[in-house]
Amino acid sequence: SQQGEEDPQALSIQEGENATMNCSYKTSINNLQWYRQNSGRGLVHLILIRSNEREKHSGRLRVTLDTSKKSSSLLITASRAADTASYFCATVKRGGSNYKLTFGKGTLLTVNP
Amino acid sequence: EPEVTQTPSHQVTQMGQEVILRCVPISNHLYFYWYRQILGQKVEFLVSFYNNEISEKSEIFDDQFSVERPDGSNFTLKIRSTKLEDSAMYFCASSPGQGRTNEKLFFGSGTQLSVL
Structure with a gap:
């Protein structure tokens, strides 16, 4: 797989359920970030986890990072219809510029009311 | 915000x-970027711009x-x-400045370019 591959490609859940999305990458990284994109809108930064961190929380978001497996997961708890969006992981390669993000293709999350 | x-x-x-695609970055930001997303493909870095010059560009960012x-x-x-293959969604982004303040990019909603 290529750098920043998310799975599943699409996920449909009911409101109130938890949503888990995964991301795999190939090269060593400085950090990994998750972005959200609502239909027709720009990318919104959600959370950043550094290579020396294993878990991070922000509100209903929980991100984990396993550098040995080169993978990350994004958990959204108690999902809401407003969480419906595409979610992308993006990595910054070790030694690379902070702003040069390598994105995955994204996971389309649909939260049904 | x-x-x-x-x-x-x-x-x-x-x-x-x-x-010409136009962007107005956030007013106190110092770094500016263009990314693009061809339909069905990943968002790709094109170029970064700081202090009135290009600081980094990808192989996509050719003389055109x-x-x-x-x-x-x-x-x-x-x-x-x-060219036909330039058809894509082009995203502008900006970030505040040096070091870790450049880790979080602020993206615009994009310009969908269709070349016929």
Whole structure:
């Protein structure tokens, strides 16, 4: 797989359920970030986890990072219809510029009311 | 909350024509970027711009592309002679400044460019 591959490609859940999305990458990284994109809108930064961190929380978001497996997961708890969006992981390669993000293709999350 | 604005939201052009995509970054940000997303593919880095010059560019950003900050607020991407494969969503982004403040990028809503 290529750098920043998310799975599943699409996920449909009911409101109130938890949503888990995964991301795999190939090269060593400085950090990994998750972005959200609502239909027709720009990318919104959600959370950043550094290579020396294993878990991070922000509100209903929980991100984990396993550098040995080169993978990350994004958990959204108690999902809401407003969480419906595409979610992308993006990595910054070790030694690379902070702003040069390598994105995955994204996971389309649909939260049904 | 301040946001990056892009105009137009949609642009249709004929192959071989020049297009200029416009962006207004967040006012106190110092770094500006263009990314693009071809339909069904990943968002890709094109170029970064700081202190009125390109600081980094990808292999995609060839001589057909140029960027400019013509005044204190606008940041533009020009494609000199468009090709069919330039059809994509182009995202402008900005970030505050040095070091870790550049880790979080603020993206605009994008300009959908269609080359016919």
